[in-house]
Amino acid sequence: MKAKRIYLILFVVCLVLSIALAVSAVLTASDKPEGTPVFSDGLQYGKGAAFEGGYLVGGRNNTLRAVGPDGSALWEDASLSNVVVSLRVHGNTAYAASGNKVYSYDLATGARQICAERYETGGNSVVFANITDIALSDDGTMLAVSHGSSKSRHNLTLLELGSGRTLFTQSVGVTADSVEFEGEGSLLLGSDSGNIRRYSLSGEVSDVVRLSDDVADVDVYWENIYAATSGGDVVVVSGQTGEILFGASLSARNALAAPCRVTAGEDGVFVGSSDGTLYAFDLSLAFKSEVRFAGDVADIFRSGEQLCVLVSGQGMFSYPAEALLRGASALFWVFLAFGIALFVAAFVFLILRFPKIGSAFRKTGHVVWKHKTAYGMLLPIFGLLAVFGFYPVLVAALRAFTDWSSSSLEINFIGFDNFRMMITEGYFLTGIRNLLIFLASYMVKILTVPLLVAVMVYSLVSDRSKYAFRYLFVLPMVVPSVVSALMWKNIYDPNFGLLNEVLALLHLEQYQTSWLSNPSTAIPALIFVGFPFIDPFSFLIYYSAMMNIPSSTLEAAQLDGASPVRRFFFIILPMIASQIKVLIMLGFINQIQDFNLILLLTKGGPGTDTYVPGYELYLNATTFGRYGYACALGLLMFVVIFVGTIILNKVKVNQEVEG
């Protein structure tokens, strides 16, 4: 009696704990590292920086303001004539580059002074034009300015602060958005040509590395260079050898990733991306976590142990750097493991408390255990089906009614708007019209020539000839469909194409045209692909069906004096009717979906003349990123295929030979 009560209590305790752990596991998994809003408002932001008594924030509305650690306003400079493009802090002074000048601010009062606006070159004093970035040496005595009046006339200039003396100025050639001091003795410059170059303090240049894309930002930590390209790659480059040590691709995580800032420290690397995401990596660029925001990430910067993120239209958030780098997953697995363990324990106690339930469970468990081989062998099969089959079906069916897209994180239910859009947007209607044309011509193609050829081969007397012709007519199918499509593209080529050469040979030059890009010939050209339309697959099906017709039936008809034409229509055709039905069904299912030929030959063009719904779906799922709309197209096509197949299935096929 007493034991039973203890079991019950233990059951309840374990159950409650396991539920609590499951909830915390879900929370840790779904909840990204906790950030604290420093301030929130709807302004568009530019650059930011931290100083001892708070933060500096540059707005897109040509302002610079200082706020306290709690977000309270300290001072504001609203009299700038340009956006602050770069902010550097040293001691009590902040340096801000805006337009053609570098200003210095007294951090306590906000008093502004012009710090630098000219440099010397060839004995002349010249004003800066369009500064893109500045950098300050660690001791605060030198200022590097990356500036240029145009893309091709970009310079890097190093000034001595205080005296304003120009230490060197060097032409760069392309716009360079990022300059950074590398220790005491050199500067790094990342440019739009993808080059990262090193400049000594006297202006000697050497190449460090060339990246695949323009360099959006460069940071230096220890002896390594951390760089992000605007294409979304992040790399760690050895400062000594110029070798790329580690790399990570943000675009693999988010196609829209466009890094604006990379900052590296002893604990890890953070990358802010203007698509509204903050990525955290460890020093070897192993991914740790990401935080998504509802606006563009304008800038990220370190403030002690905190990482501050300036988000346009949202405000500023600060995150404990360590929390971002922890990667929520470890905790999640711990919670999950304990949760499951406790859940199992709870059930053990429940069974101990109520032996009857126990026996029911034992029976089920026993059944599963008894058939463990069967279930075990089916596990990988149904696992794959669930992940890559049924789950996508479910997502497609549900999200067809949402505005799911690559450009927004939110997914809203929008009812039948996607389906309405198919009508209003118009591409879909063009597509349907073309699809009907292609479908009808396809049906005509597979129901005539391959059938005729099959009958002809079947009618040959010699078995060896039958075999040889079957072999040869099937042989073209070894050519991959992509290759045969490209070969037809070649045939239609306006300069080298076989078709135009044939016309030239027949002195019909006036009919030569650019077949695939001429609106009046594009669709006929697509239909003509595969001439003389002996589809090996249909041919094989017809032919094997004919080979299965009992020879006695045909011989009887022949003795009755039936002509070959009568024999074809009244004996052969009815005998292969079910195969014809299968071919029509498969053709219907494939033709509605298939757009490989269009993708390879015309890309839907000229204009939208050769669009089909499948191609529209492909474009929306990839290039346009309108996933919800693409799902809606897929769902509609599925329904059409489904209903069409059912109707075709209902058509009765009479296999009897009428006698």
Add this chain to the structure above:
Amino acid sequence: MLKNKRIYISQTVLYAVLAILLLLAFVPIILMVTVSLKSTYQLNTDFWGLPRPVFWSNYSVALSGIYVNMLNSFLYVVVAVLLLILLAAMGGYVFAVLDFPGKTVLFMVLLSMMMIPAVLTLTPRYVMISDMGLKNNPLALILPWITGGQVMAIVLCRTFIEQSPRAVFESARLDGASEFRIFLSFAAPLSKPILTTVAIMNLISFYNDYLWPLMVIGDAKRQVATVAIESFMADSGNDGMGQSVAGFVLITLPLLILFTFTSRIYMEGLTSGALKA
């Protein structure tokens, strides 16, 4: 005899018509071979002539352009087909021989996947692969390929094993062999013919796949041959027509070789799916 003469004439006409049709059907292939052996100059000046001299260097240029991608194709396809026939053999055996609760329901669930057209799952699968960080990863091809191919494969294997004598399995079971042991030692070797058909059928379809690799593999070095040949053609332009067409021939060769040695199974593989459906 009059009748014999009529048959002779009709047969001759048949041969003639078939020969003409055959020639027309082979036009793209003949064109492919001749263009692949011509230089740009020969194409420009003498389109209809035979390649004289034969321009073999088109092939070496094409090979150096796409051999990486052809190797990728072989690797991905072979791995996928091996995994697929393993799953097909297991699934076929389980559904044909073993009895267990839920067998019918599970088989129906499996069959229901055949009703799902690729267009319905294309978008979510594409986004899912991107979200999983599997883009540019061969698994992004192999796993969906297997998922798509296994359903028909299991159905074919099940039918095949059901038609084979059960006595072997029964006696092995009586001898105390475990189910998995019976599968490995008796069922799998027994299903070799159908597994070969399944393997070839899927090998062709995986090798031919164009759209899915185009979507999920962006890295040119990891790309498969069918997609690579299109960009190779675009890169070569009109001046490199000969070499891009030489690339077409190179990509076709593996399937041609496969067809030459396995033509019966090859044809069976293509039609068995359609006829059993």
